[in-house]
Amino acid sequence: MRMNRNRMAAKSSKLSKLGEFGLINSIQSQCRNTNSSVLLGIGDDAAAVTAQKDHTLITSDMMIEGVHFDLSFTTFHQLGYKFLAVNISDILAMGGKPEHFIVSIGVPDTVNAKDIEDLYSGILKIANKYNVSIIGGDTCASLQGLVLSGTLTGNARHFVTRSGARVGDSIYVTNTLGDSAMGLKLLNKRRKRVHKFTPSSPGLRVIKKHLMPDPAPLGTVPALTSMIDISDGLLIDLSHICDKSKVGAMIYKERIPLSKELTISAKKVGIDPYLFALKGGEDYALLFTAPENNKIKAIKIGEIIKKGRYIIDSSGKRSTFKPEGYDHFDNTARNSQGNRIE
Amino acid sequence: MRMNRNRMAAKSSKLSKLGEFGLINSIQSQCRNTNSSVLLGIGDDAAAVTAQKDHTLITSDMMIEGVHFDLSFTTFHQLGYKFLAVNISDILAMGGKPEHFIVSIGVPDTVNAKDIEDLYSGILKIANKYNVSIIGGDTCASLQGLVLSGTLTGNARHFVTRSGARVGDSIYVTNTLGDSAMGLKLLNKRRKRVHKFTPSSPGLRVIKKHLMPDPAPLGTVPALTSMIDISDGLLIDLSHICDKSKVGAMIYKERIPLSKELTISAKKVGIDPYLFALKGGEDYALLFTAPENNKIKAIKIGEIIKKGRYIIDSSGKRSTFKPEGYDHFDNTARNSQGNRIE
Numbered sequence: 001m002r003m004n005r006n007r008m009a010a011k012s013s014k015l016s017k018l019g020e021f022g023l024i025n026s027i028q029s030q031c032r033n034t035n036s037s038v039l040l041g042i043g044d045d046a047a048a049v050t051a052q053k054d055h056t057l058i059t060s061d062m063m064i065e066g067v068h069f070d071l072s073f074t075t076f077h078q079l080g081y082k083f084l085a086v087n088i089s090d091i092l093a094m095g096g097k098p099e100h101f102i103v104s105i106g107v108p109d110t111v112n113a114k115d116i117e118d119l120y121s122g123i124l125k126i127a128n129k130y131n132v133s134i135i136g137g138d139t140c141a142s143l144q145g146l147v148l149s150g151t152l153t154g155n156a157r158h159f160v161t162r163s164g165a166r167v168g169d170s171i172y173v174t175n176t177l178g179d180s181a182m183g184l185k186l187l188n189k190r191r192k193r194v195h196k197f198t199p200s201s202p203g204l205r206v207i208k209k210h211l212m213p214d215p216a217p218l219g220t221v222p223a224l225t226s227m228i229d230i231s232d233g234l235l236i237d238l239s240h241i242c243d244k245s246k247v248g249a250m251i252y253k254e255r256i257p258l259s260k261e262l263t264i265s266a267k268k269v270g271i272d273p274y275l276f277a278l279k280g281g282e283d284y285a286l287l288f289t290a291p292e293n294n295k296i297k298a299i300k301i302g303e304i305i306k307k308g309r310y311i312i313d314s315s316g317k318r319s320t321f322k323p324e325g326y327d328h329f330d331n332t333a334r335n336s337q338g339n340r341i342e
Numbered sequence: 343m344r345m346n347r348n349r350m351a352a353k354s355s356k357l358s359k360l361g362e363f364g365l366i367n368s369i370q371s372q373c374r375n376t377n378s379s380v381l382l383g384i385g386d387d388a389a390a391v392t393a394q395k396d397h398t399l400i401t402s403d404m405m406i407e408g409v410h411f412d413l414s415f416t417t418f419h420q421l422g423y424k425f426l427a428v429n430i431s432d433i434l435a436m437g438g439k440p441e442h443f444i445v446s447i448g449v450p451d452t453v454n455a456k457d458i459e460d461l462y463s464g465i466l467k468i469a470n471k472y473n474v475s476i477i478g479g480d481t482c483a484s485l486q487g488l489v490l491s492g493t494l495t496g497n498a499r500h501f502v503t504r505s506g507a508r509v510g511d512s513i514y515v516t517n518t519l520g521d522s523a524m525g526l527k528l529l530n531k532r533r534k535r536v537h538k539f540t541p542s543s544p545g546l547r548v549i550k551k552h553l554m555p556d557p558a559p560l561g562t563v564p565a566l567t568s569m570i571d572i573s574d575g576l577l578i579d580l581s582h583i584c585d586k587s588k589v590g591a592m593i594y595k596e597r598i599p600l601s602k603e604l605t606i607s608a609k610k611v612g613i614d615p616y617l618f619a620l621k622g623g624e625d626y627a628l629l630f631t632a633p634e635n636n637k638i639k640a641i642k643i644g645e646i647i648k649k650g651r652y653i654i655d656s657s658g659k660r661s662t663f664k665p666e667g668y669d670h671f672d673n674t675a676r677n678s679q680g681n682r683i684e
Binding site for chain 1: 386399446
């Protein structure tokens with residue numbers, strides 16, 4: 001995908017002057033497709049892609065300014081990166097390969113063409129990593145904040161749902177948890193954008209994980225039974241697997257992987273790092289179940305049981321857990337940009 | 343698709359109490375899929391559908407409260423109907439068959455669960471007409487207005503773009519134009535919702551065309567060369583075909599089909615009805631080009647020429663036209679719910 005920066009730079013003006021069709025032309029030149037599966041990209045009534053051999057996966061995410069992001073904390077480039085990242089994470093969580101992205105944006109008067117170019121540069125950065133093509137979308141005015149809505153397709157020969165976990169399966173996660181929620185906490189204190197992440201402190205590293213999460217596909221796992229991505233927090237997302245699979249779960253608190261950065265930052269702010277790991281969302285690690293197998297390259301954190309949901313700590317103390325974390329309709333979460341800790 | 347009304351009625355409460363997951367469950371029970379191509383619908387990280395034989399078409403539309411609709415003019419049912427209608431129109435404009443719809447909604451505090459049920463009842467009403475399945479989406483809070491973003495897939499053995507019009511082709515439209523824009527004008531005067539369209543006056547009939555447009559597929563047209571749906575207005579949408587096909591166009595003003603209702607209403611408001619037909623958008627009729635053929639069941643309004651864009655009236659007077667109509671970023675259009683006449 002080639003970006004025509006000179007042409008865009010000349011258009012760094014208010015969108016009301018550029019107009020909707022001008023903006024669509026700019027975006028179109030920024031998002032040229034080289035992927036042969038795209039027969040027709042941006043610019044007609046619909047995009048056209050070749051039919052796929054396997055199953056087609058489709059996921060959608062909406063991000064609203066003031067609810068999911070705060071433009072005083074994130075650059076447009078970072079926002080674009082995260083916007084596609086969360087959609088990629090959903091396709092990976094189904095065991096699929098991400099393929100085509102459709103981007104709709106509602107643009108307020110305060111946002112100019114350069115901002116939209118930066119947004120797309122972030123989308124394109126992660127799109128290139130995952131070989132995703134931007135094939136279309138809709139662009140319109142918004143009276144209040146910036147609104148992003150993306151639909152990502154993917155394909156999979158066999159897809160993995162939330163509903164196949166069986167009693168006796170082990171529970172695994174693919175990455176450390178809690179970093180993103182800690183990053184958000186630090187951003188809430190800092191209250192300004194981070195333009196450069198180097199030289200990197202532990203704080204900046206968790207902030208980067210919040211602003212530009214990097215979902216990673218699961219390697220080969222024999223007899224995988226269920227999978228979800230951790231977007232709402234471990235307790236909520238594990239509860240989704242339990243609900244859908246009609247099973248219970250037992251997790252060993254101290255087996256939950258924590259990053260060094262989270263541990264250091266948590267000590268500084270005086271909060272138990274496991275609180276971030278259990279209830280903080282937006283880590284975009286994968287959570288899955290499978291019969292135990294030492295070939296699995298992931299961290300085992302628990303087991304699927306018949307009934308009940310428990311956390312056991314190293315002293316052997318067992319407590320039940322509820323699906324607690326962030327809920328988009330919970331008013332207390334409104335100002336916290338996606339995660340809730342306190 | 344079966345709707346569990348009792349269950350929903352009991353939930354007619356503020357969404358903050360119901361919570362995001364409660365809302366997703368409600369929507370899920372409202373949108374049961376019976377279509378065999380849907381392997382996995384609402385409720386997992388992504389939806390899964392069977393791979394298609396032909397080409398896959400994908401279109402997306404975003405509708406923002408205060409920009410595209412005014413809740414004092416439209417019921418939630420009507421809004422849901424129109425929301426899917428505009429997406430269906432895009433797939434029909436590619437010569438495709440609509441298939442799967444993904445719905446994302448940003449819900450403000452002022453909207454309750456009953457409103458969302460009504461919205462979905464409108465979506466489902468037109469979905470059933472076109473055999474469209476609702477397969478997923480995203481639901482989140484919005485701090486300001488209601489935000490709708492939909493992605494519709496379709497399939498087509500051969501799809502039709504905007505770029506194939508050739509010199510000598512005839513220009514056709516499939517339905518009367520201007521009704522929707524007149525309907526909006528009357529709604530702007532009336533400033534309240536219409537709950538029943540019977541008994542129907544000419545005014546109510548154009549209002550219904552604005553609130554609940556019914557896109558219709560094109561029948562068989564031999565040697566179809568280009569097509570677009572009239573969403574922004576005839577002059578703008580025909581200009582898109584000219585731009586993409588690198589041709590000019592000549593239209594005969596009096597050949598543009600007007601409904602009796604538009605003519606009567608235009609007389610009452612004292613404005614030339616052709617102004618509505620030429621510049622008013624949201625008719626969702628199809629505009630296409632093909633070599634002239636008397637088997638084509640559509641209205642011929644002009645011809646594709648080498649260069650220039652002209653309107654000729656019955657007196658023989660020729661004037662050039664520009665792509666004028668509604669532009670989402672034009673501030674003067676802000677309060678006009680999608681169309682602009684004056």
